[in-house]
Amino acid sequence: MIEKIFIFIFGSIVGSFLNVCIYRMPLAQSIIRPRSFCPHCKKTILWYDNIPLLSYIFLGGLCRFCKQRINIRYFIVELLTAVMFLLFYNRHGLSFSFFFYIIFICGLIVATFVDIQHRIIPDEISFGGIIVGFLLSAVKGLRLKPTTYNLKPLLNSFLGILIGGGIIYLTGILFDLVYFRLLKKPPIQGETESMGGGDVKLLAMIGAFLGWQKALVTFFLAPFFGALIGIINLLVKKDHTIPYGPFLSLAAFLSILWADKIINLIFFVR
Ligand SMILES: [Zn+2]
Numbered sequence: 087m088i089e090k091i092f093i094f095i096f097g098s099i100v101g102s103f104l105n106v107c108i109y110r111m112p113l114a115q116s117i118i119r120p121r122s123f124c125p126h127c128k129k130t131i132l133w134y135d136n137i138p139l140l141s142y143i144f145l146g147g148l149c150r151f152c153k154q155r156i157n158i159r160y161f162i163v164e165l166l167t168a169v170m171f172l173l174f175y176n177r178h179g180l181s182f183s184f185f186f187y188i189i190f191i192c193g194l195i196v197a198t199f200v201d202i203q204h205r206i207i208p209d210e211i212s213f214g215g216i217i218v219g220f221l222l223s224a225v226k227g228l229r230l231k232p233t234t235y236n237l238k239p240l241l242n243s244f245l246g247i248l249i250g251g252g253i254i255y256l257t258g259i260l261f262d263l264v265y266f267r268l269l270k271k272p273p274i275q276g277e278t279e280s281m282g283g284g285d286v287k288l289l290a291m292i293g294a295f296l297g298w299q300k301a302l303v304t305f306f307l308a309p310f311f312g313a314l315i316g317i318i319n320l321l322v323k324k325d326h327t328i329p330y331g332p333f334l335s336l337a338a339f340l341s342i343l344w345a346d347k348i349i350n351l352i353f354f355v356r
Pocket of ligand 1: 123125126127128129149150151152153256
């Protein structure tokens with residue numbers, strides 16, 4: 087029990103750092119310096135007001151100095167990260183798999199919240215994630231006993247990058263061809279591409295970590311969430327552009343948990 091509390095607290099601290107990444111990466115600011123400050127009054131946040139989860143509750147979601155509302159996102163990201171740490175700790179213990187998935191999930195969390203706010207996915211996350219996912223998959227192939235090397239995770243990751251990125255790229259080209267050329271629809275708000283390049287790189291990153299099969303499951307799963315939110319968004323806000331990164335991220339997370347079951351269900355493999 088005590089180690090689970092520790093993992094949860096550790097997760098919330100990492101979540102606090104992810105908040106800094108979410109705020110600063112799209113603004114091209116350093117994620118190390120300066121120390122955290124209030125976006126309204128620019129005052130440096132005191133260390134005891136910077137305690138993950140607790141400070142937000144004690145301050146009632148308001149800045150100590152200017153009493154402006156602190157974005158609820160800070161609390162949500164800290165809680166979500168802490169819960170993810172606990173979930174993967176329960177699944178894998180303190181193992182290589184735990185760190186492998188946690189690094190991946192942290193990338194998805196940053197990608198999701200930056201995409202919601204700015205409609206972009208930072209290259210540090212997507213492109214950086216492709217490299218990290220590929221390298222970690224290479225490490226996965228190491229077998230200490232007997233001292234052989236298993237090529238499968240590495241190949242799986244390589245194909246994941248190609249197929250994951252490729253399938254979104256091709257879908258985008260096909261969609262644009264039909265929508266703009268054949269149906270001759272006018273571009274939406276000056277946009278000529280339906281799928282952003284960020285989504286291509288994000289699914290390539292997902293493929294780098296999870297391999298090509300789970301990248302495909304993610305690709306086919308994401309539109310269901312996208313369509314659902316898209317309809318709600320259209321009814322409520324009358325806005326027809328929605329960020330796609332969060333749905334890819336959610337689908338990737340569900341693929342980790344259930345992709346094998348989904349693949350078995352589709353192909354009736356027992
Ligand atoms: Zn303030």
